[in-house]
Amino acid sequence: MIRNLPAKWDLEADVVSIGSGGGGLCAAITAHDNGASAVVLERSDQVGGVTAYSMGEVWIPGNHHAAALGIKDSAESGYRYIKGLSMGYGHDTAMLNQAVHAPVALKYFEDRIGLKMCAIRKLPDYYYPHVEDSLAEGRYLEALPFPAATLGEWQFKTRVSPHVPYSMTHDEIFDNGGLANMINWDFSVMSERLSKDERCAGPGLAAYFVKGVLDRKIPLLTGVNAEELVVDGSRVVGLRATRDGKDFFVKANRGVVIAVSSYERNPDFAKTLGHQLNPVSMVMPGIDGAHLRLAGQAGARVARVPDVSMLGFHVPGEEQEEGVPLWRGALPFLGLPHTVLVNRAGKRFSNEAFYRSVYFALDIIDGATQTHPNFPCWAVFDSQAREKYPFGSLMPGQEMPEELGTTADSIEALADKIGVDVHGLAATVAAFNGYCETGDDPEFKRGTFPWGALMCGDPTRKPNANLGPLLKPPFYAVQLHRMAGGGICAAGVVADHHCRAIGWDNKPIEGLYVAGNSVARLDNGALMQSGITNARGMTHGYLAGRHAAGNPSDLLQKEMDRLGL
Amino acid sequence: MIEAEKSFVIGAPIDSVWDYVRDIGKWASLLPGCRECAIIDEHNSRWTIKVGAGGLVKTVNVLVCVEKWDGPERVNFTYKLESEPVVGGGCYIASKAGPQATDVRLQLRVEGSGPMAPMWEAVCKPLFNPLAGAFTEKLKTEIEQYVGVPALPDADNSGSGSVMAVVVRWLRKLWLAVAGGNQSQSLRSQELLANKDKVMSEQNKQVVLKFINAMGSSDGATAATCLAQDAFTLAKGFGKFAGIRRYDTIVGTIDAFKQLVPTGLRPDIKSVTAESDRVVVEFEGNATTCDGKPYNNQYCMVFTLADGKIKQVNEYFCTILAEDVLWPLIEKMADAIPQS
Numbered sequence: 079m080i081r082n083l084p085a086k087w088d089l090e091a092d093v094v095s096i097g098s099g100g101g102g103l104c105a106a107i108t109a110h111d112n113g114a115s116a117v118v119l120e121r122s123d124q125v126g127g128v129t130a131y132s133m134g135e136v137w138i139p140g141n142h143h144a145a146a147l148g149i150k151d152s153a154e155s156g157y158r159y160i161k162g163l164s165m166g167y168g169h170d171t172a173m174l175n176q177a178v179h180a181p182v183a184l185k186y187f188e189d190r191i192g193l194k195m196c197a198i199r200k201l202p203d204y205y206y207p208h209v210e211d212s213l214a215e216g217r218y219l220e221a222l223p224f225p226a227a228t229l230g231e232w233q234f235k236t237r238v239s240p241h242v243p244y245s246m247t248h249d250e251i252f253d254n255g256g257l258a259n260m261i262n263w264d265f266s267v268m269s270e271r272l273s274k275d276e277r278c279a280g281p282g283l284a285a286y287f288v289k290g291v292l293d294r295k296i297p298l299l300t301g302v303n304a305e306e307l308v309v310d311g312s313r314v315v316g317l318r319a320t321r322d323g324k325d326f327f328v329k330a331n332r333g334v335v336i337a338v339s340s341y342e343r344n345p346d347f348a349k350t351l352g353h354q355l356n357p358v359s360m361v362m363p364g365i366d367g368a369h370l371r372l373a374g375q376a377g378a379r380v381a382r383v384p385d386v387s388m389l390g391f392h393v394p395g396e397e398q399e400e401g402v403p404l405w406r407g408a409l410p411f412l413g414l415p416h417t418v419l420v421n422r423a424g425k426r427f428s429n430e431a432f433y434r435s436v437y438f439a440l441d442i443i444d445g446a447t448q449t450h451p452n453f454p455c456w457a458v459f460d461s462q463a464r465e466k467y468p469f470g471s472l473m474p475g476q477e478m479p480e481e482l483g484t485t486a487d488s489i490e491a492l493a494d495k496i497g498v499d500v501h502g503l504a505a506t507v508a509a510f511n512g513y514c515e516t517g518d519d520p521e522f523k524r525g526t527f528p529w530g531a532l533m534c535g536d537p538t539r540k541p542n543a544n545l546g547p548l549l550k551p552p553f554y555a556v557q558l559h560r561m562a563g564g565g566i567c568a569a570g571v572v573a574d575h576h577c578r579a580i581g582w583d584n585k586p587i588e589g590l591y592v593a594g595n596s597v598a599r600l601d602n603g604a605l606m607q608s609g610i611t612n613a614r615g616m617t618h619g620y621l622a623g624r625h626a627a628g629n630p631s632d633l634l635q636k637e638m639d640r641l642g643l
Numbered sequence: 644m645i646e647a648e649k650s651f652v653i654g655a656p657i658d659s660v661w662d663y664v665r666d667i668g669k670w671a672s673l674l675p676g677c678r679e680c681a682i683i684d685e686h687n688s689r690w691t692i693k694v695g696a697g698g699l700v701k702t703v704n705v706l707v708c709v710e711k712w713d714g715p716e717r718v719n720f721t722y723k724l725e726s727e728p729v730v731g732g733g734c735y736i737a738s739k740a741g742p743q744a745t746d747v748r749l750q751l752r753v754e755g756s757g758p759m760a761p762m763w764e765a766v767c768k769p770l771f772n773p774l775a776g777a778f779t780e781k782l783k784t785e786i787e788q789y790v791g792v793p794a795l796p797d798a799d800n801s802g803s804g805s806v807m808a809v810v811v812r813w814l815r816k817l818w819l820a821v822a823g824g825n826q827s828q829s830l831r832s833q834e835l836l837a838n839k840d841k842v843m844s845e846q847n848k849q850v851v852l853k854f855i856n857a858m859g860s861s862d863g864a865t866a867a868t869c870l871a872q873d874a875f876t877l878a879k880g881f882g883k884f885a886g887i888r889r890y891d892t893i894v895g896t897i898d899a900f901k902q903l904v905p906t907g908l909r910p911d912i913k914s915v916t917a918e919s920d921r922v923v924v925e926f927e928g929n930a931t932t933c934d935g936k937p938y939n940n941q942y943c944m945v946f947t948l949a950d951g952k953i954k955q956v957n958e959y960f961c962t963i964l965a966e967d968v969l970w971p972l973i974e975k976m977a978d979a980i981p982q983s
Contacts, residue, residue: 131698240699245765265761272769281698395702395726404699473759479726 080375081311084318087329091117091297093626094317094330095619096304096372099127100612101337101593103287104187104619105626110294111190112627114332118291119302119319121338121364125288126237128339128361128565128595129615132280133242136195136219136616137609138180143197144216151216153177154641159203159211164603167383170643171634172601175575175621178637180613183620184219191290194222198248202528204434204607214528218609220248224282226275229289235300236288238281240396240404241360245271247278257410258467258536261474283612302326304368307334307375313588314376330589333626336571336579337593337619341367342562351380351569353441354387357562358405362398365565369596373571376587378579381598385568385606386437389455390561393471394481406470408457408558409433413524413534415546416463418510419558420456424493424502426510427452429522431530431544434606440560456496456555458489458503460548467536469556483556492553511547519545566611570598575634576625577618591626593618644754645768649779650747657737657745659790661715664735664782667707668873673781675774678702686710689725696770703727728757729767747782751775789887844917847948851922852915854953855944859908859928863898870894871952882962883970903972904930904938922946938968 092114095102103125106116118125139156157177164173187193198218206212226233238244243251243260245268255262271278277285291298301321308316308327316329341347344366348354351370359365370380389408396404412419413431421427429435444451459469466474478485486492493503513519525531525542535543571579571592578586594615602610624631653660663669671680671690679691690705704725711719721732731753740746753771755763850869857866867890876888888896901907913925923945930938945957 238698240697244697260762261758263762265765268762269765269768272765275769397700397702398698400693400700473728473757473762475758476728477726 079311079313079377080309082306082308082318083310083315084308084325084327087316087327089117089297089299089326090329090331091115092330092332093117093335093623094119094328094333095335095337096317096368097121097127097337097339097594097596098125098288098298098300099337099339099594100129100284100287100615101596101619101622102127102335103284103291104183104616105335105337105591105593105623106296106619107187107191107287107290107294108620108623109332109627110296110623112624112629114623114627116294116623117297117299117328119304119328120298120300121303121368122362123300124235124237125232125298125300126281126284127337128365129287129612130237130281130284131239131241131361131564132283132612133248133608134220134244134279134281134283134612135198135201135248135609136184136221136283136612137203137217137607138184138219138613139177139213139217140181141184141197141217141219142181143195143219144213147197147216149197149213149216151213153181155211156180156217159205159209160602160605160607162209162211163205163605163607165384165605166603167600168603168605169600171575171638173603174637174641174643175634176601176614176617178633179621179631180617182631182633183617184613186620187287187290187616191286191293193286193290195219196222198252200252201248201532204432204527204529206528208527218248220279221283221286223247223271223276223278224285224289226277226281226285229285229292232288232292232298233275236281236285238277239279240398241406242279242281243268244277244279244281252532252537256532256535256537258414259538260468261466280612304336304338304372307372307590309376314590317372332628333589333591333622335577335591335593335619335622335626336369336372336596337615338368339365339565339595340563340567340570341365341370342565342567343367348562351382352385352387352562352567354560354562356560357387358390358392358559359562360390360405360407360564361562363402369571369592370569373579373587373590373592373596376579376590377581378587378590378592379572379582379584380569381572381600382569383599383602384604385563385566385599386434387441388433388437388561388563389440389558391457391470391482391556391558394479396471405559405561407561407564408470408556410534411467411469412436412457413530413544414459414463414467415514415536415539415544416466416548416550417457417459417546418506418548420458420498420503420506421452422454422498423451424499424504424506426506426522427455429519429524429527429530431524431534432527433530433534435522453560454557456498456557458492458507458548458553458555460553461550462546462548464554478554483554485552485554487551487553489548489553492555496555496557498555507548511549514542514545514547517541517545563606565595566599566606567595568599570596572598572600573618575621576630577622578625591622593622644752645764645771646750646752647772647775648751649749649775651779651783652740653745653747653783653786654743655745655786655790656743657715657739660737660745660747660786663786663789664718664737665712665714667709669785670782671707672873673778673785675777675781685712694770697766727763728755728759729763730754730756747779749775749779749782844919844922846951847920847922847946848915848917850948850951850953851917851924851946852912854946855910855912855924855926858897858900859910861897861899861901861904861907863894866897867894869953871949871954874953874955876956876958878958878960878962880959880962882966884962884965902933902976903969904932906931908938910942920948922948932968932972934972936968938964940964 093109093116095118098120109116140153201218203212319326347367390405398404428439493500525544531543579590676693707722709720718735733751736748854869909929910926916923943959947955
């Protein structure tokens with residue numbers, strides 16, 4: 079191990095979190111409440127991380143909110159659901175560890191920091207009802223609206239999301255026709271929440287954790303960029319950061335927690351670790367693999383699970399911050415009625431209403447030709463879709479900007495304009511329109527996933543929320559870009575059940591912890607299910623904070639004993 | 644519909660206030676986030692505004708139509724977002740509150756249209772009042788600063804046969820001869836609070852030094868590249884040289900200066916201090932006039948920059964020396980140029 083101690087330290091705490099998303103904040107709060115001092119370092123000028131960018135869903139099987147509603151569920155059932163869908167790419171102990179600790183961590187933060195959560199009604203697991211141990215509702219939770227004014231001077235330094243309607247709760251959205259039917263939403267609620275700055279979704283969730291840190295007077299430092307770990311020859315004892323262009327040495331008596339999301343803003347890492355070629359990204363420019371660089375220095379092991387590319391597009395005139403174009407995820411719009419996703423041959427290649435299906439198909443390589451047959455690809459829709467549904471921030475009825483999409487009076491003319499096989503697209507649309515009449519998509523089973531009907535479809539449309547013909551000109555095509563996972567990624571640092579980083583010798587690296595998306599996804603393997611990521615961040619923070627403060631959890635061992643594993 | 648009304652008193656006579664507000668480009672420059680204002684004609688302009696809201700920065704193009712320029716008491720205007728179904732309007736109402744005070748009322752409204760109108764209004768509502776507030780606050784401050792010293796009369800409307808008018812006419816004529824009267828009608832402006840970092844200060848410093856050197860060698864063309872289109876210099880003091888000079892006059896003066904001072908000013912820079920959007924330079928001249936007299940004035944100039952261009956220069960120099968040495972030369976030259 080290296081030895082690179084500085085002559086003097088600029089700041090000292092028992093536990094030092096790098097990153098101010100859910101993972102870093104939860105680790106600091108838990109460490110503090112277990113008797114350790116803590117500090118949170120953030121590279122950018124805003125706190126909340128990718129957690130604040132998210133829909134704020136927290137997916138926890140066996141949570142007490144579902145129980146209070148009389149929904150029958152258990153952590154063990156959740157474990158079986160994940161294990162089955164992980165396809166063997168995960169580690170059983172990692173999956174069980176997450177399953178047993180997530181409900182406990184949830185309760186812990188509710189009790190300690192005033193986090194207020196509720197079950198999202200009617201939102202099913204991704205694979206419901208197709209696999210055992212899936213539920214129609216009860217595992218998805220979200221935060222109640224958070225009054226951001228209570229953050230004081232941190233109100234405007236706590237991140238909000240350009241991607242989600244964070245002034246509405248899921249229930250409010252679903253009660254008025256879901257994401258597709260924005261046209262029916264109650265905007266008086268949105269107006270009031272925006273005026274009062276009451277935040278829902280990811281911005282709300284992140285704000286609760288920021289408040290927890292502020293209430294504890296845990297120092298929260300922005301503009302501090304972690305450059306390298308400081309190691310004393312046997313354990314990690316701190317880090318060298320830079321602040322205002324100068325070195326800033328932070329001593330960590332008990333541990334450093336790296337919780338800096340993924341590497342997707344680093345194109346080389348995205349290609350070589352994620353197998354994603356030139357992906358665009360919806361997260362902040364700073365999400366560039368700092369965890370790999372830092373933990374790699376201490377010999378941390380990296381692991382990868384099967385993961386997918388998403389799809390995105392850019393609406394002209396939108397920037398994430400000055401000079402950084404904003405990319406929006408295409409997920410919610412591909413499975414809408416009157417919309418199909420096609421490749422160069424003009425053919426559909428997936429169940430557009432279930433993004434796991436879309437994205438794995440997207441990355442397929444045709445070995446005969448060494449090409450990606452399904453990329454590039456285009457969302458194709460008609461003016462019925464345009465009249466009724468949003469497409470990103472393009473609102474129903476708003477004109478299609480030339481920079482975003484191509485417009486034509488017939489499907490054939492559209493195919494010709496975008497360079498897609500004309501006969502192929504015409505045949506695809508004709509067949510699809512036929513499926514819309516029967517309400518059954520025999521090719522890709524569109525509309526058979528209740529989650530996709532609600533999140534990627536028009537739930538008011540009968541008999542199939544995800545089917546509607548493309549009939550009414552003009553027709554539109556939007557070419558989609560390969561997009562990284564919004565912080566969710568294939569590779570990460572391997573951690574044990576206390577979230578200690580593990581070396582290539584499979585031994586924990588003393589003094590080094592990882593949390594959230596920085597952790598290799600061995601706790602879910604080939605599966606991803608929205609809401610897992612926020613649950614992981616909270617749970618990892620809880621576990622790392624406890625262990626670093628000298629009060630490690632023994633729940634996993636107890637559960638393994640109980641299950642006879 | 645969302646409405647806002649702001650009332651405030653500007654410490655300036657109503658005619659001076661009008662002199663400022665009748666230029667739509669000035670309105671645009673006061674709006675936080677306004678990056679560009681292209682004047683289409685007397686009534687119409689297209690503003691490009693960057694609005695930070697909801698976790699993103701959105702560029703919107705706004706078509707502004709002044710329906711009635713009814714000065715100095717009233718301006719009625721409407722506006723329309725180019726790509727979003729949002730429209731609005733408002734009016735500016737001014738009344739005399741005293742010889743040095745003007746009551747101003749700004750009424751503004753915004754309205755969503757189409758099927759998503761309630762959403763557009765919900766989104767606009769929290770932005771609208773702070774934006775209107777920031778705008779009015781800047782309007783008041785800028786006008787008070789603008790009229791804070793006696794303004795140099797414009798050649799076009801001075802009407803008087805004052806010496807200042809003669810000088811301005813002379814300079815303008817020279818400038819037109821040099822530059823052919825070409826001037827873009829588009830102006831750039833930017834949020835005052837932006838670009839406060841050190842890199843920007845350093846860049847600003849370089850722009851200012853380039854400007855002073857160009858001024859010192861009577862190179863109007865180079866000096867012009869350093870100036871924003873709406874730049875003005877404000878010579879402080881109470882003598883004949885005090886007052887405001889705008890872009891074309893500034894450039895014209897620099898070009899014309901070599902006739903007065905063939906050596907150039909030959910500035911010897913004593914200190915340069917740059918901080919956020921400001922650069923302050925102390926320097927001394929070492930020049931000889933066309934009639935062989937030394938002209939070694941001392942200067943302190945406070946430059947305000949935005950977007951890499953000089954917006955304003957507050958000039959402090961010995962106006963007594965300037966009047967003694969330069970004024971007789973200017974009078975002689977102005978007399979020699981036939982009136983057009």
